[in-house]
Amino acid sequence: MSLSHPAPTLPTEPPAGARARPAVQNAGRLVLLGTPSPPPVAVLPLLHGDVVLLERFRSQTRTWQWEILRALGVHDVTGTSTAARQVHDQLGARATDLTGLGDVHLGPVPRSGAVLLYAARIDALREPAHGSRARTVHVAAFAEAEEMVLTGQITDAVSIAALFRARLAALSGENPHA
Numbered sequence: 001m002s003l004s005h006p007a008p009t010l011p012t013e014p015p016a017g018a019r020a021r022p023a024v025q026n027a028g029r030l031v032l033l034g035t036p037s038p039p040p041v042a043v044l045p046l047l048h049g050d051v052v053l054l055e056r057f058r059s060q061t062r063t064w065q066w067e068i069l070r071a072l073g074v075h076d077v078t079g080t081s082t083a084a085r086q087v088h089d090q091l092g093a094r095a096t097d098l099t100g101l102g103d104v105h106l107g108p109v110p111r112s113g114a115v116l117l118y119a120a121r122i123d124a125l126r127e128p129a130h131g132s133r134a135r136t137v138h139v140a141a142f143a144e145a146e147e148m149v150l151t152g153q154i155t156d157a158v159s160i161a162a163l164f165r166a167r168l169a170a171l172s173g174e175n176p177h178a
Contacts, residue, residue: 037113038073039103041082044119044162045069045091051145051163051174052091052125053154054134064135066148067156070115079116091125091137101165103156117162117169142172 045052045068052067071086073079080098086093101117125137140148145163146153154163166172 015138020092025041030147038077039079039114039116040073040074041071041079041116041118042158043069043071043086043167044101044117045087045093046056046119046121046166046171047093047125047139050139051142052122053138053145053159054090055136055138055149056123056134065156066138066154068160068162070158073116074146080118083116083120087120088124090134091122093122093124095120096123097121098169101162101169102163104161106157115158117158117165118168119162119169169172 033046051068053068055064055066057063069083069086069090071082074082080100084095087093094104097120099119101119103114103116105114125139145154146167149160149163155159161168
């Protein structure tokens with residue numbers, strides 16, 4: 001036996017008499033307050049099949065953490081374009097191939113939103129275009145990066161999800177279903 005409840009209907013228009021949302025100027029763009037932000041982007045850089053990790057200080061945990069590239073979403077810019085820009089800005093590299101790995105939700109509540117995951121094959125590491133704020137850049141074999149997850153050296157959930165999805169997409173250089 002299954003119970004069925006009617007789906008709740010959500011208003012598509014603001015209630016009658018509601019005030020217009022205020023607007024602010026943001027980086028040369030007019031943004032309405034209350035307008036949903038585009039989803040952030042995370043990029044797993046792959047240099048000849050090896051994983052490129054950045055060691056960054058995270059003030060929330062007051063620790064240095066290994067992680068992949070991250071960026072806030074930008075209005076009117078695709079996730080793919082944001083991902084390619086982050087590869088260039090943070091690693092000085094060119095993404096020769098970008099693969100979407102889907103999205104991952106940071107929590108069960110609706111406001112937590114999703115992060116768009118990408119893997120980027122890159123041609124080389126160079127000087128970052130705009131500085132990286134990373135203390136260290138580490139190139140690790142895919143298996144070594146997975147070992148860093150197992151030993152607690154990588155604890156960032158988005159980075160772990162990207163590694164897992166990249167393995168399932170056969171981007172680790174190994175067949176995940178063998």
